[in-house]
Amino acid sequence: MQNQYVIGVDYGTDSVRALVVNAHTGAAVGTHVFEYPRWKKGLYCAPEISQFRQHPLDYLEGLEESIKGALAGVPEEVRQNVKGISVDTTGSTPVAVDENGTPLALLPEFSENPHGMFILWKDHTANAEAEEINQLAHHWDVDYTKYVGGIYSSEWYWAKIMRTIRVDSQVRTRAFSWVEHCDWISAVLTGDTNPLTLKRSRCAAGHKAMWNEEFQGLPSEEFLVELDPQLAGLRQRLFKDTYTSDEAMGTISAEWATKLGIPADVVIGVGAFDAHMGAVGAEIDPYTFVRVMGTSTCDMIIAPNEEIGHLLIRGICGQVDGSIIPGMLGMEAGQSAFGDLYAWFQQVIVEPVKALLGEEAAAELRKKLIPYLSEQAAKLPVTENDVVALDWINGRRTPDANHTLKATISGMNLSTDAVKIFKALVEATAFGSRAIVDRFYQEGVAIKKVIGIGGVAKKSPFVMQTLADVLNMPIKVASSDQACALGAAMCASVAARIHPDMKAAQEAMGSGFDAEYHPNADKVAVYQSLYQKYQSLGNYIEQYA
């Protein structure tokens, strides 16, 4: 049987892509990307208060268009042999739903209300609520933050729920339950979005909702009511069990099978976060550090439970049994802004050009600017007196989440130009990465290999070389342009029982690596000294912020 196909659907921050893959060879036979139209217009967002919302219609239109587009050019034989679909999404990206599991923004009365929409991972409006969760958890009988690095983040589920029900009484009254994007969209494909029965992702629940077997599920009702009395009763309308992404959520609904033109028995896998399925796609194995490098970074490691499970790793985004590969401890860390820091600097330069010279000139500049700055920055020597910056333009995700922190650029004089600033920003993102690697080492998790995937890993040799120099470690880049979607396809192949487990799927479908960056011995020592400056600057800013 060499003619079975699976589809991986990967919802990123700006767009969703679908990838049709031969489940036996990993060969991609069709792909299509769909950009979220409402998001692209900036609707429902308020960056000045860190509010980032996405309308469920962007996701539904994206589901149909991306899969249809990916299947558009494939032979009928492929279409008829699609066996499974799995979906990954960003997260924590939850939404308030009614009794049927319908996001409130799909009901007429909430259609323009950002609080009835998905609250995107990078929305930091719930900083105060995250702090309240931390304060209470650290003084409760059981510290519910212990498996999420000891610090709850405003990027996560409970903080977002608390904030929303506080600021919007209509949403609070109408919200029956709350569902993560990866759970909802997978359930949509099965035609059954009942929030009481849909299979919730272990990955989302464990890393972002403080779910753990030790707690018999989510934090207790008493804890939640103490946090906010308005949370009373919600726990029992959420979930107790969670599922790993090798399992099936169900079978495709007749409506979606017809809409997509695929068989009625296609298996829909349990969903998970993009980075986690990306790590599967990048052929993660124990103690390999897989970095999904795009707008943000998500850093993934797996290790046998019996070797690492007894540790409580401080300051990361959690350690969850089976969140990446079933049976292994999955660990997550990351940076809230990586490519987004470069995108910010690009915007600083392009905006006045747009205002003065018009959109055409701005578009041309936007296309050329980062590649130009990278090319020029790569030619600069690295010295101990270089400009040093902090990468916290969107707060700090890890180590030790703190989304109130801000970025800084230091050490400029009249000779400092755009190229030197850009170099410092790239180095800042690499230093932020180094802080994460150091933390894993300090906490007893040794990293044996580094693999990069995602847009920046594929597009920027300059960033990757700088990272190798700063980490003083070689870094391989996965060949697939779509490692997250490929990982989702691998998960679909296991959920559809084509492969017995993730390892077998990785072996059959993995696409290998196409680049490797080795540290430049002459830069490693200077970077060590600049990294110390980065740390001192960070300590200073953190103290006086």
Ligand SMILES: Nc1ncnc2c1ncn2[C@@H]1O[C@H](COP(=O)(O)OP(=O)(O)O)[C@@H](O)[C@H]1O
């Ligand atoms: N040539 C480049 N060098 C460095 N960064 C780049 C380059 N081109 C794009 N980027 C960055 O890549 C990021 C987007 O990454 P990508 O993986 O495509 O998206 P996402 O994170 O939404 O999945 C943006 O933040 C952008 O600044």
Ligand SMILES: O=C(CO)[C@@H](O)[C@@H](O)COP(=O)(O)O
């Ligand atoms: O935080 C997570 C996963 O835990 C990601 O979904 C989030 O960083 C989004 O990443 P992308 O922007 O899609 O690269």
